[in-house]
Amino acid sequence: xxPPATRASTAxxxxxxxxxxxxxxxxxxxxxxxxxxxxxLASLVATPASSDRYIHEIKFDGYRIQPHISEGKxxxxxxxxxxxxxxxxxQIAKALSPLxxxxxxxxxxxxxxxxxxxxxSALQEALTNKKHGELVLYLFDIIYLNxxxxxxxxxxxxxxxxxxLLTNVTGPIRYSEHFNESGDIxxxxxxxxxxEGMISKLKTAPxxxx
Numbered sequence: 001x002x003p004p005a006t007r008a009s010t011a012x013x014x015x016x017x018x019x020x021x022x023x024x025x026x027x028x029x030x031x032x033x034x035x036x037x038x039x040x041l042a043s044l045v046a047t048p049a050s051s052d053r054y055i056h057e058i059k060f061d062g063y064r065i066q067p068h069i070s071e072g073k074x075x076x077x078x079x080x081x082x083x084x085x086x087x088x089x090x091q092i093a094k095a096l097s098p099l100x101x102x103x104x105x106x107x108x109x110x111x112x113x114x115x116x117x118x119x120x121s122a123l124q125e126a127l128t129n130k131k132h133g134e135l136v137l138y139l140f141d142i143i144y145l146n147x148x149x150x151x152x153x154x155x156x157x158x159x160x161x162x163x164x165l166l167t168n169v170t171g172p173i174r175y176s177e178h179f180n181e182s183g184d185i186x187x188x189x190x191x192x193x194x195x196e197g198m199i200s201k202l203k204t205a206p207x208x209x210x
Contacts, residue, residue, distance in 0.1 A: 028148045033102050036081040037143050037151075038209035039064060040106075042199055048183030049200040055156065055178040056186040059197035060138055061118040062110035067096050067137070069103040076109075089132025095171040096137075105162070106141035107176070117195050139166065140176035140199075143207055151207035158207065 048056070064079040065088075074093040076085045085093060088109060096105075110118035111126050111134050126134040142150055142162040150158055159178055166175045179186055183200055190198045 028150070028152070030147045031149045033068075033070065033144055033147075034104065034149075036077060037066065037104060037207075039066060039079050040141070040208050041210060048187045048198065050183050052180070053203055054183065054200045055159070055180060055203055056183055057140055057176055057178050057199045057201065058190065058195055059199050060108040060110050060176075061120040061196040062108045062123055062138075065107055065109050065137065066143075067092075067103075067105045067107065067139075069096055069100055069105075071101060072097050087127060088135055089130070091132055092135060092137050092172050095169065095173045099165055099169070101146050102144065103142065103146070103165075104144035105139050106143060107137050107139035109135055109137050112136060115194070117193065133172075136172050136174055138174045138176045140178075141207065153206065154204045155201050155206075156203040 042059075063084075065084070066077045066079070068075040068077060074085065074096045075083055076088055076093065078084050092109070108118075109123070110120075111122040113119035113122055122134070126132070139162060140159075141155075142158050142165065144150060145161065145165070150161065153161075163175055166173065169175075178201070183198070187198055
């Protein structure tokens, strides 16, 4: 994770993009569920994306996690592929288990501070003292669902699929909302609220590892 951002240093980062592919959801073929997918990483940029081709999300200060769901069993993998399921306790895994027969999701585990922003120091303390009830998983992407590799789909389609999947989910699982307003305006809000930063993602981009 990045060092906690201050009001003056809140950063704008842009998710890695690849050339959009014209792939319809109906055309996705059945495929074997990968054991691990290298996560899509963001790059720090000097100014936020201002084009309406981008959506913007809050940048969290926690542990990047790739949940794998397979017939009721859940594994919580780190960005390097390590299985940290035991480290995070049972609550998050139990909440994820009934979501799908098979799925690979992308998100971040955090602990929220008094103001609602993610707090990495509080997260470390919760893990050290096994306060698993304080952990929250924010999900912002979906990679695989019920036999279909969703990586070729545009970002906005994957976001909509994920939001639908999480419609009735409660407990420690949250959907990471995206916003369509100007990047400059969104960054100003992030600075005012002392958030870690913002992530800008191209609406039409497929999921690109690395």
